[in-house]
Amino acid sequence: MTEKTRLTREQIAQRAALELTDGAFVNLGWGIPNLIADYLPKNITVYFHSENGILGMGRRAKPGEEDYDLVDAMKVPVTLIPGASIFHQADAHLMSRGGHLDVAVLGGFQVSEKGDLANWKIPGSKGSGGIGGAMDIATGTKKLIVCMEHNTKEGTPKIVKQCSYPLTSLECVNTIVTDLAVIDVTPEGLVLREVAPGWTPEEVQQRTEARLILRGDVPQMKLA
Amino acid sequence: MKSKIVSSLDAAVADIPDGARIMFGGFGGAGFPNNLIQALSRKGIKDITAISNNCGTREGELGIMFKNGQVRHVVCSFPGPHANYFQERFAKGDVTCELVPQGILCERMRAAAAGIFGFFTAVGVGTEVAIGKEERVIDGKRCILESPIHADFALIKAHKADELGNLTYRLAARNFNPIMAKAAKFTIAEVDEIVPVGAIPPENVITPAIFVHRIVQAKGLRFQG
Numbered sequence: 142m143t144e145k146t147r148l149t150r151e152q153i154a155q156r157a158a159l160e161l162t163d164g165a166f167v168n169l170g171w172g173i174p175n176l177i178a179d180y181l182p183k184n185i186t187v188y189f190h191s192e193n194g195i196l197g198m199g200r201r202a203k204p205g206e207e208d209y210d211l212v213d214a215m216k217v218p219v220t221l222i223p224g225a226s227i228f229h230q231a232d233a234h235l236m237s238r239g240g241h242l243d244v245a246v247l248g249g250f251q252v253s254e255k256g257d258l259a260n261w262k263i264p265g266s267k268g269s270g271g272i273g274g275a276m277d278i279a280t281g282t283k284k285l286i287v288c289m290e291h292n293t294k295e296g297t298p299k300i301v302k303q304c305s306y307p308l309t310s311l312e313c314v315n316t317i318v319t320d321l322a323v324i325d326v327t328p329e330g331l332v333l334r335e336v337a338p339g340w341t342p343e344e345v346q347q348r349t350e351a352r353l354i355l356r357g358d359v360p361q362m363k364l365a
Numbered sequence: 366m367k368s369k370i371v372s373s374l375d376a377a378v379a380d381i382p383d384g385a386r387i388m389f390g391g392f393g394g395a396g397f398p399n400n401l402i403q404a405l406s407r408k409g410i411k412d413i414t415a416i417s418n419n420c421g422t423r424e425g426e427l428g429i430m431f432k433n434g435q436v437r438h439v440v441c442s443f444p445g446p447h448a449n450y451f452q453e454r455f456a457k458g459d460v461t462c463e464l465v466p467q468g469i470l471c472e473r474m475r476a477a478a479a480g481i482f483g484f485f486t487a488v489g490v491g492t493e494v495a496i497g498k499e500e501r502v503i504d505g506k507r508c509i510l511e512s513p514i515h516a517d518f519a520l521i522k523a524h525k526a527d528e529l530g531n532l533t534y535r536l537a538a539r540n541f542n543p544i545m546a547k548a549a550k551f552t553i554a555e556v557d558e559i560v561p562v563g564a565i566p567p568e569n570v571i572t573p574a575i576f577v578h579r580i581v582q583a584k585g586l587r588f589q590g
Binding site: 191192193194195208209210211212213214215216227228229230231233234235237238257267268269270271272273274275276277278280281307308309310311 | 392393394395396418441442443444445451452455456462464465466467468469471472474475486487488489490491492493494507535536537538539540541542543544571587589
């Protein structure tokens with residue numbers, strides 16, 4: 142079966158960027174979320190948070206501009222925007238865990254219909270694994286968005302009834318942005334808010350293990 | 366008053382015994398006490414418990430200690446993509462590892478620093494981290510009991526120290542360093558520069574001298590990648 146075109150990783154990031162509001166304090170995780178900074182709407186200012194102790198992180202440093210005492214959570218030299226601040230790691234995590242951060246965007250391996258997130262370890266993977274900041278960030282942030290591909294490379298759904306991968310945090314996800322859809326986690330279940338251009342709600346449901354709730358016509362994802 | 370300043374890196378770590386519990390500052394290549402780590406490894410220390418966010422970058426940072434088999438147990442959050450010497454030792458069973466969510470790692474050290482014997486948090490509930498921990502519902506939220514993390518020594522990196530041991534840090538090289546300085550019984554700071562008492566404006570001091578027991582000046586050593 143030839144699959145229709147799905148959104149690229151960049152397009153997922155582009156769509157997720159539209160969820161950010163002017164003046165928000167935002168943490169971006171590894172992977173697709175990290176691309177979001179490139180697609181911010183022009184008319185808004187967002188203060189990016191980094192768990193090593195930065196608020197107001199700017200663009201990546203250009204060659205020659207790098208200061209290796211000023212890196213993001215991925216070890217990449219970055220810059221600061223006016224109004225930035227620096228603090229220690231405990232305060233950085235206090236901002237997310239304590240509910241001060243407005244939005245966090247993380248990658249995911251699985252999200253359940255209750256909004257449970259699994260994103261730190263693949264079952265059966267070799268080595269120790271590593272948790273990092275994901276559990277603290279997922280547990281306390283006011284709004285958690287997960288960006289990921291809708292299915293694994295083998296086609297297995299990643300939006301599931303119950304996570305089978307090691308959990309990061311329970312009932313923490315608010316919105317899922319994938320290469321096929323935008324989905325909100327609500328007390329009633331997963332609500333299909335938008336579908337990727339060219340896809341129908343039924344086709345998205347076929348590629349989703351958890352049941353999706355449709356509320357009227359489901360519009361196509363807008364990317365800008 | 367006895368000076369806290371020592372003249373050499375080897376002298377700075379000379380009295381750290383085998384089997385010690387040691388905290389190591391640093392994150393993302395920034396703020397690692399790399400000169401002190403090298404001195405500690407050179408001294409031939411054995412069987413330490415390391416408390417650190419990560420487990421080295423190849424031979425850099427804590428990597429050399431894993432390569433040489435000097436670490437018995439590690440409490441960490443994210444060993445890291447280039448912690449190959451740690452992973453080799455871990456696979457062979459030479460090193461045991463407790464993984465801790467990064468912010469909870471900070472808070473458990475802060476509890477040790479503050480004389481707090483435990484705290485409840487929602488972080489880790491229902492995950493592998495919760496195994497064996499007391500669970501309680503507080504204000505309708507499931508929480509687990511976390512315990513303090515103590516250490517005999519902290520090896521940290523700061524930017525400037527005055528002769529009393531008041532410290533400042535550069536940018537995001539601060540990370541875990543001020544937290545560990547407070548949590549350990551004895552803190553040894555590697556700094557870029559030592560300045561006279563009074564040269565750091567009091568309101569700019571990040572780690573007050575009460576938390577710092579030994580200071581050594583060294584040219585910063587950084588491992589890329």
